[in-house]
Amino acid sequence: MSGSSINEEIDRLTFYRTPEHECNYLPDRQASTIFVDPTAELNTAMYTDLARYGFRRSGRYLYKPHCTGCNACIPIRIPVKDFKENRNQRRVWKRNADIKTTIMDSTFRQEHYDLYERYLISRHPGGGMDETTPEKYQNFLSCQWLRSKYVEFRLDDRLIAVAVVDVMMNGLSAVYTFFDPDDHARSPGAYAILWQIKWAKQRGLNWVYLGYWIEESRKMNYKTQYRPYEILKGNRWQRITE
Incomplete structure (x- = not known):
């Protein structure tokens, strides 16, 4: 097209x-x-x-x-060909060297949902998100017209994280990542982003889209740790290197 x-x-x-x-x-x-x-x-x-x-x-x-x-x-995205890991990100990658990844289609799997439910109860208690159902889960993450992938991260046979990733024509979109709260010390969310950056580069794609950066929100501020990054101001993407 x-x-x-x-x-x-x-x-x-x-x-x-x-x-x-x-x-x-x-x-x-x-x-x-x-x-x-x-x-x-x-x-x-x-x-x-x-x-x-x-x-x-x-x-x-x-x-x-x-x-x-x-x-x-x-809006914020990472230009994967120019991405440079910082010291902390190299530590995260090394810390998770024993993790095995599997790329799967977006079919509903009970094991994924159980982990998602545990994650919400731990990370978002009382805000409404923790009151989930399988139907709400699928309505939030699934899409019939798109090639979405669910990336499993396992330690031995134990599922510790799932990253939902949209595959676009020239990049990936990091839709959502959920993980076992007991493995928080591994920084599985950060590891999932690093993994997606590497996967995009291997596929010859240009960007990983991380959604929205909100400077005043601690929950969203982590996205500028991946450098360089690009932010959309008006209709123009501006690169930030420092």
């Missing part, structure tokens, strides 16, 4: 904006989201192009923040 035909398809899309609601990351702010018409026929090429403009996937929905008077959510 040519670039011009992709742009024509995107130009025909309908977008909707949600009413304002409480922000999940900055408690004193109101948030609003633009999302692509969920009845539209989407494909990987269109998703790839929309990602360039800051869109992200949640289930079958493509969305991006569009908040009145606030631009705190900044």
Whole structure:
């Protein structure tokens, strides 16, 4: 599919904006989201192009923040060919040298869901996310029109983490990673990002998209530790090296 035909398809899309609601990351702010018409026929090429403009996937929905008077959510991606591990990241990689990875399709697996449920109960208690079901899990992570992969990380035969990864035309999107809370000291979330950067480079892809960076949110601030990185300001990606 040519670039011009992709742009024509995107130009025909309908977008909707949600009413304002409480922000999940900055408690004193109101948030609003633009999302692509969920009845539209989407494909990987269109998703790839929309990602360039800051869109992200949640289930079958493509969305991006569009908040009145606030631009705190900044799209961020890692140019994998230029990525340089820092000392701490090299330690994380070495610490997990005994981990085995398996790339799987997005079929529901009870073992994955059980780990996801444990993770939410431990990491997000009382916020509503810990009240999950298999249906909510699939609606959050799965998408029929996209080549998503579930990457298993195992220590011997024990599942310690799963990374949900979208494979786009020119990059990967790190959708979500969940892990065994008992293995927190291994930094499995950081290891999963490092693994995706290496995998993207092996596949000849250009970027790993990490979603949104929010400078004021401790939960999101870790993303700038992977350098260099690029942030989207307006419609232009700007590289940050220091």
